[in-house]
Amino acid sequence: MPDLVSLTVDDRVVQVPSNTGLVEAALAAGVEIPVFCYEPRLGAPIGACRMCLVEIEGIPKLQAGCTLTAIDGMVVRTAATSAKAADGQESTLEFILVNHPLDCPVCDKGGECPLQDLTFRYGPGRTRMTFPKVTFDKPIPVSPLIALDRERCILCYRCTRFSEEVAEDGLLIARNRGARSEIATFEDEPYRSVFSGNVIELCPVGALTSSMYRFDARPWEIQNVPTVCTGCATGCNVTATIREGKVKRILSRNHAEIDRGWLCDKGRFTYPHLLARDRITAPLQRGPKGLKEVSWDEALDAAEEMLREAEGAIVTALSGSETTEIAYALGRLLRGGVGAHSAVLPEATSDALEAFRLPLSAIAEAELVVVVGDDPVVERAPIVDLWLKEARRRGAEVVACSPTGTVQVAPGGSAAFCQGISAAGNELGQRLRNADRAVLVWSGPGGGGGARIAELAHELGFEEKPGCGAFHLPVTPNGRAVAAAWSASADADETRPETISVLVVSGEDAAADPGVRALAEQAERVIVVTMFHELVGGWADLILPATGALERDGTTMNLEGRLQRLRRAVAPPCPDELAWISKLAARFDVEISPHASAVFAELSEHLFQDLSMDEIGLRAALPSRTAYEAPAPAAQPASVPEHGATELRLQRYRALISGPAVERVRELEFQRPEREVEISAVDARQRGISSGDPVLVRSNGTSIELRARVNRRLVEGIARVAEEHAADLHAVVEVVKA
Numbered sequence: 001m002p003d004l005v006s007l008t009v010d011d012r013v014v015q016v017p018s019n020t021g022l023v024e025a026a027l028a029a030g031v032e033i034p035v036f037c038y039e040p041r042l043g044a045p046i047g048a049c050r051m052c053l054v055e056i057e058g059i060p061k062l063q064a065g066c067t068l069t070a071i072d073g074m075v076v077r078t079a080a081t082s083a084k085a086a087d088g089q090e091s092t093l094e095f096i097l098v099n100h101p102l103d104c105p106v107c108d109k110g111g112e113c114p115l116q117d118l119t120f121r122y123g124p125g126r127t128r129m130t131f132p133k134v135t136f137d138k139p140i141p142v143s144p145l146i147a148l149d150r151e152r153c154i155l156c157y158r159c160t161r162f163s164e165e166v167a168e169d170g171l172l173i174a175r176n177r178g179a180r181s182e183i184a185t186f187e188d189e190p191y192r193s194v195f196s197g198n199v200i201e202l203c204p205v206g207a208l209t210s211s212m213y214r215f216d217a218r219p220w221e222i223q224n225v226p227t228v229c230t231g232c233a234t235g236c237n238v239t240a241t242i243r244e245g246k247v248k249r250i251l252s253r254n255h256a257e258i259d260r261g262w263l264c265d266k267g268r269f270t271y272p273h274l275l276a277r278d279r280i281t282a283p284l285q286r287g288p289k290g291l292k293e294v295s296w297d298e299a300l301d302a303a304e305e306m307l308r309e310a311e312g313a314i315v316t317a318l319s320g321s322e323t324t325e326i327a328y329a330l331g332r333l334l335r336g337g338v339g340a341h342s343a344v345l346p347e348a349t350s351d352a353l354e355a356f357r358l359p360l361s362a363i364a365e366a367e368l369v370v371v372v373g374d375d376p377v378v379e380r381a382p383i384v385d386l387w388l389k390e391a392r393r394r395g396a397e398v399v400a401c402s403p404t405g406t407v408q409v410a411p412g413g414s415a416a417f418c419q420g421i422s423a424a425g426n427e428l429g430q431r432l433r434n435a436d437r438a439v440l441v442w443s444g445p446g447g448g449g450g451a452r453i454a455e456l457a458h459e460l461g462f463e464e465k466p467g468c469g470a471f472h473l474p475v476t477p478n479g480r481a482v483a484a485a486w487s488a489s490a491d492a493d494e495t496r497p498e499t500i501s502v503l504v505v506s507g508e509d510a511a512a513d514p515g516v517r518a519l520a521e522q523a524e525r526v527i528v529v530t531m532f533h534e535l536v537g538g539w540a541d542l543i544l545p546a547t548g549a550l551e552r553d554g555t556t557m558n559l560e561g562r563l564q565r566l567r568r569a570v571a572p573p574c575p576d577e578l579a580w581i582s583k584l585a586a587r588f589d590v591e592i593s594p595h596a597s598a599v600f601a602e603l604s605e606h607l608f609q610d611l612s613m614d615e616i617g618l619r620a621a622l623p624s625r626t627a628y629e630a631p632a633p634a635a636q637p638a639s640v641p642e643h644g645a646t647e648l649r650l651q652r653y654r655a656l657i658s659g660p661a662v663e664r665v666r667e668l669e670f671q672r673p674e675r676e677v678e679i680s681a682v683d684a685r686q687r688g689i690s691s692g693d694p695v696l697v698r699s700n701g702t703s704i705e706l707r708a709r710v711n712r713r714l715v716e717g718i719a720r721v722a723e724e725h726a727a728d729l730h731a732v733v734e735v736v737k738a
C-alpha cells in the first residue's frame with residue numbers, strides 16, 4: 001500500500017498516494033486545474049505557461065499548480081473558489097493572447113483547441129490591446145508533413161521537450177531569448193524523425209498542424225473511429241478521423257501499456273494510400289490482350305476453374321498483414337475446400353514466448369534490458385525504441401548487442417551470442433539472472449521467430465520472475481495470428497508440391513516479396529489479392545481487389561501476443577475479402593460467413609478459448625503467461641558467406657518507412673531511407689572513402705551507385721543497405737569509390 005496524503009481542493013477532501021502531482025490530486029477530487037504546458041509524458045513539469053495558477057493556504061503568492069506535489073494537509077483553491085486564482089488565470093490568458101492572432105475560424109485547431117476552450121472558460125471577454133500584433137511568414141514548413149504558424153505559438157515547449165526528451169532527436173528547438181523566443185528546427189533543416197507527427201497532437205494551439213489535414217475538415221463534420229494501427233507489429237491504438245467517407249487523419253488513442261499515446265509517422269501518415277492512383281477496385285483477368293476488368297461473377301468463375309484444375313498443387317503466399325479472420329477464411333477455402341498443399345507463411349513467432357509475456361510498458365520499468373539482433377529496433381517496432389529510451393532515462397542499463405551496438409555482434413551472430421550469455425561464468429548472463437526486472441528483446445531475422453530468445457529467458461530463470469520478460473519484434477504486423485489461424489483452419493498436408501499449378505498471393509507485402517515473385521515464375525497460374533495494380537500488373541493471371549486495414553473489421557495480434565480489434569473506419573471501394581471468400585467457398589461446399597464477427601466466433605473456439613469480439617474491448621488486455629514449452633529445435637542459421645579481403649558482407653534491413661503503402665504517399669518520401677551504404681570507419685579508411693562520397697556497390701555483375709556513410713559504430717567487414725536500395729545485390733559485395 002502506498003502512503004496516502006489527505007488534502008483539500010476547493011473544499012473537497014481527497015486522499016491520494018504521496019508524490020501525486022497536484023493536477024492529478026485535484027482531478028481525483030473532481031476539480032480541474034487547467035494546463036497548457038503540463039504533460040507528464042514529457043518528463044518533469046517546467047512551469048512555462050502559468051495557466052495552472054492556484055491559491056495555496058499559507059503561501060502569499062499564487063502558485064503554478066502543475067509544479068507542485070500533493071502534501072498532507074494542503075488546502076488548495078482554484079479559480080472556482082478563489083477570486084485571486086481566477087484573476088491570475090484571466091491575466092495569464094490576456095498575456096498569452098497579446099500577440100495571438102485569434103484566427104479560430106480559419107485555424108485547424110479551432111473547435112478542438114485547449115487555448116480556445118480555456119479562453120472561453122477562464123479568459124477575458126474582450127481585449128484591451130489596440131496595437132498591431134506580431135506577424136511572421138506563414139505557414140513555415142517544419143517538414144513536408146508539418147506546418148508551423150509561428151504567431152499562434154504560446155511557447156509551452158511541449159514540442160521541443162518531446163523532441164529532446166522523448167524522441168531524443170534534438171531536432172526541434174526554441175531559439176532566441178525572451179519575447180523573441182521562437183520554435184524552429186535545428187539549423188532550419190526539415191524535422192526528419194519517424195516520431196515527428198506526435199508534436200502536432202501535443203501542440204495545445206494551432207501552431208503545429210498536419211500539412212495533410214490542413215483546411216480539410218472542421219471538427220463538427222468528422223467522425224472518429226477507434227481502431228488499431230497495422231503499420232508494424234506494435235499495434236498502436238489509434239483513432240481514424242473520417243469526413244464524408246474518407247480518412248482524413250490518424251490520431252493516437254493512448255493505450256498506456258502499448259504506446260503511451262505516441263505513434264510513428266508510418267502509422268500516422270500512410271492513410272492516403274487508400275486513394276492511390278493505381279488502387280484496384282474491380283477484378284482483373286488476363287486475356288489475349290492483357291489484363292481486363294471483369295465482373296465479380298466472372299472473376300469467381302475463373303478462380304474456381306483454376307483452383308479445380310490445380311488438383312491441390314496450390315501454394316498460398318500470405319503477407320502476415322491479413323486479419324486473423326481473413327487468414328482463417330482463406331485457410332478454410334484453400335486447405336479445407338480446395339485441398340491446397342502448402343503456404344508460404346510470413347516469419348513465424350514462437351509460442352514459447354508466451355511464458356515470458358509482459359506489457360511493452362514493462363520495458364520502461366526494467367533495470368536491465370538486453371537487445372540482440374541485426375536490425376535497428378526503430379525500423380522494426382519504433383514505439384519499442386521509445387520504451388527503450390524511457391528505460392534508459394529512468395536509469396536502466398540498455399545493452400544493445402548488434403552490428404552497431406555497444407556490444408558489437410556481426411550480422412547472423414545473434415543466436416551464438418545468446419548461447420554465450422547463458423553459458424556459465426558469462427558476466428552479462430549473471431547480471432540478468434540476478435535482476436528482478438530484466439527484459440530481452442530480439443530485433444532481427446533468424447532466431448526461430450523469438451524461440452531463441454525464449455530459450456535464453458528460460459535458461460535465465462525468467463519464468464519465476466514476474467518482472468522479467470522477453471519480446472520478439474517480427475517484421476509482419478499480424479504474422480503470428482495469421483499463422484495460427486491458417487493452421488487451425490483445416491487438418492491438411494503442408495508439403496510443397498513439386499510443380500505449382502496455382503500460386504495464390506495474398507496482400508501487397510507478399511506480392512512485393514522477391515521470394516514470392518520467384519515462386520510466381522515457377523507457377524502455371526497466379527491469383528493475386530492486392531490493392532495496387534503496379535505491383536502485379538505484369539505477372540498476375542487474375543487479380544482480386546484487396547482492402548486496407550482501415551477498411552476492415554476483425555482482429556490482429558501484436559508483438560506482445562495481445563489480440564486487438566480492428567474497426568472499419570471507411571467503406572472499401574470493393575467487396576471485402578470475407579465477402580468473396582464466402583462466395584467462392586460455397587462453390588466448394590465450404591460454409592464461411594462473410595461477417596468478421598461470425599468468422600471470429602468460429603476461430604475463437606480453436607484459438608482464443610471462445611473469447612468474443614466484444615470482450616476484446618476498446619483497449620485490449622494482455623493474456624496471462626502460460627507454462628513454458630520448449631520450442632522445436634530452430635533451423636540452423638544460414639552459414640555466413642565467405643568473402644575476400646577486399647569484399648564486405650551485405651547486411652540488408654527493412655526500413656520502417658518503406659513498403660507498398662508508404663511508397664504511395666508523396667509526403668512521406670523525405671522519410672524514406674537514403675540511397676546510401678553504411679560502412680565502418682576502418683573499411684572506409686582502407687578504401688579512401690569519406691561520408692558523402694558517391695560509391696559503387698558491386699556484386700556478381702550488379703553495380704549500384706549509392707552515397708557512402710561512415711558509421712563509426714558499425715562492426716567491420718559489413719556494408720549496410722536498406723532493402724529497397726539493395727534489391728539485386730548478393731550477400732558479398734565490393735564497395736569502391738565511384
Ligand code: SF4
Pocket residue numbers: 152153154155156157158159160183202203204205207208
Ligand atoms: S509550437 Fe505548439 S507545442 Fe510548440 S511551443 Fe508553440 S504552442 Fe507549444
Ligand code: SF4
Pocket residue numbers: 229230231232233234235236259262263264265266267268381382383
Ligand atoms: S509503431 Fe507500428 S503500430 Fe505504432 S503507429 Fe507506428 S507503424 Fe503503427
Ligand code: FES
Pocket residue numbers: 034035036037038046047048049050051052053064065066067
Ligand atoms: S500548466 Fe502549469 S505552468 Fe503551464
